[in-house]
Amino acid sequence: MIIIDNVAVATVDAADTYHPSGHVVVGDDGRIAAVGAGPAPEGPGRRVDGAGCLVTPGLVNTHHHLYQWATRGLALDETLFGWLTTLYPIWGRLDAEIVGAAAGAGLGVLALSGCTLSMDHHYVFPRDGGDVLEAEIEAARRIGLRFHPTRGSMDLSRKDGGLPPDNVVETTDEALAATERAIDRWHDPSPGAMLQIAVAPCSPFSVTTRLMTEAAALARRKGVRLHTHLAETDDEEDFCRKRFGCTPVEYAESVGWLGDDVWLAHGVHLDDPAIERLGATGTGVAHCPSSNARLGAGVARVRDLLDHAVPVGLGVDGAASQEVSHLGAELRQALYTARSRGGPTAMSARQALRLGTMGGARCLGRQDDLGSLEIGKLADLVVWRLDGLAHDGIDDRLAALVFGPPAPVELSLVGGRPVVERGELVHADAETLQREAAVAHRRILA
Numbered sequence: 001m002i003i004i005d006n007v008a009v010a011t012v013d014a015a016d017t018y019h020p021s022g023h024v025v026v027g028d029d030g031r032i033a034a035v036g037a038g039p040a041p042e043g044p045g046r047r048v049d050g051a052g053c054l055v056t057p058g059l060v061n062t063h064h065h066l067y068q069w070a071t072r073g074l075a076l077d078e079t080l081f082g083w084l085t086t087l088y089p090i091w092g093r094l095d096a097e098i099v100g101a102a103a104g105a106g107l108g109v110l111a112l113s114g115c116t117l118s119m120d121h122h123y124v125f126p127r128d129g130g131d132v133l134e135a136e137i138e139a140a141r142r143i144g145l146r147f148h149p150t151r152g153s154m155d156l157s158r159k160d161g162g163l164p165p166d167n168v169v170e171t172t173d174e175a176l177a178a179t180e181r182a183i184d185r186w187h188d189p190s191p192g193a194m195l196q197i198a199v200a201p202c203s204p205f206s207v208t209t210r211l212m213t214e215a216a217a218l219a220r221r222k223g224v225r226l227h228t229h230l231a232e233t234d235d236e237e238d239f240c241r242k243r244f245g246c247t248p249v250e251y252a253e254s255v256g257w258l259g260d261d262v263w264l265a266h267g268v269h270l271d272d273p274a275i276e277r278l279g280a281t282g283t284g285v286a287h288c289p290s291s292n293a294r295l296g297a298g299v300a301r302v303r304d305l306l307d308h309a310v311p312v313g314l315g316v317d318g319a320a321s322q323e324v325s326h327l328g329a330e331l332r333q334a335l336y337t338a339r340s341r342g343g344p345t346a347m348s349a350r351q352a353l354r355l356g357t358m359g360g361a362r363c364l365g366r367q368d369d370l371g372s373l374e375i376g377k378l379a380d381l382v383v384w385r386l387d388g389l390a391h392d393g394i395d396d397r398l399a400a401l402v403f404g405p406p407a408p409v410e411l412s413l414v415g416g417r418p419v420v421e422r423g424e425l426v427h428a429d430a431e432t433l434q435r436e437a438a439v440a441h442r443r444i445l446a
């Protein structure tokens with residue numbers, strides 16, 4: 001049992017309950033046994049003094065490409081299509097060793113930034129690269145994070161009118177068969193699962209209509225979720241209108257890709273009818289504000305999405321399109337992005353935290369067990385230290401977390417097990433992760 005006492009508590013429950021001074025008790029079963037105002041009840045267990053801290057649900061990362069950690073700092077001034085054209089040939093050199101090292105570094109940074117659950121969208125499978133999906137799954141186990149890797153795919157190469165070169169695509173049948181094998185081998189449907197798989201063809205400009213349609217049918221037959229990029233840039237809008245004669249969301253609906261088992265990455269270029277359809281169908285959106293800004297893709301209409309009951313979570317996106325990969329910092333970036341479009345009332349600190357926690361849990365289908373601090377839920381939580389020089393004077397600790405600079409993680413638990421303590425990884429060594437990632441970076445660029 002772990003008893004966190006004398007701490008500010010942001011529960012992110014349905015009422016957004018906030019206790020300026022309260023407690024959280026984690027049971028031996030890895031679930032929350034008590035949460036409330038005032039001192040914790042007496043009892044055995046490890047006691048954590050939360051003075052100067054805020055405890056929140058763990059942050060949920062709803063969109064990432066971990067392999068990209070090995071190719072950061074390239075194509076810095078390109079749009080998405082130019083950036084992809086530059087990097088696709090380099091990614092064709094990926095193998096399991098490079099992906100494992102990149103995933104270890106990326107997940108380590110995510111853990112240190114308050115993430116307790118991350119997905120990953122991996123869609124590059126070179127034929128001689130080994131089992132790259134297994135490599136990133138082992139990296140997540142090494143760090144201790146809850147993990148939702150998606151088995152991505154591309155089958156529309158440049159010679160057929162797509163964007164990726166021939167050497168990084170699969171045939172449609174290869175992609176579907178490999179996706180089904182990944183689900184059968186790795187997916188755990190249980191409520192406390194540490195590992196779940198989703199189906200994730202890459203994007204309209206790298207995937208055939210057949211693969212999109214049959215991947216959706218496969219996912220629903222297997223009872224897993226669906227993920228893809230959609231409506232990220234004007235270039236994608238133009239591609240869909242020229243190739244399919246419709247907008248990206250209209251295309252997604254035509255191939256069975258709207259529904260409450262789907263979440264879409266980015267959703268930047270959405271008109272009013274598109275937002276209404278996402279809300280009506282319960283289709284989620286992974287909002288990646290820093291990546292969208294880095295690539296100049298545009299400003300997502302997050303306030304409008306929320307007003308139409310669209311589930312919205314946060315994502316850091318790939319480390320080659322957003323070199324920081326700090327999920328905690330995305331809370332502030334999301335708030336600033338919303339306000340840059342809709343003014344100071346477009347998003348509050350509490351709403352930003354909800355995006356990063358319960359919003360993400362809804363996108364990944366884990367809202368019944370994650371995303372808020374409530375009795376019976378899994379004890380995925382973060383204790384943020386907010387009494388240092390950088391946050392001193394911001395009396396509202398939730399405001400300090402969101403408006404202030406990235407806060408250090410005093411304690412992070414996943415299922416009641418420590419993953420970060422006093423700003424250090426518990427199960428992995430950061431210097432070792434860095435060395436391994438540096439080797440991977442040199443190898444892929446050699």
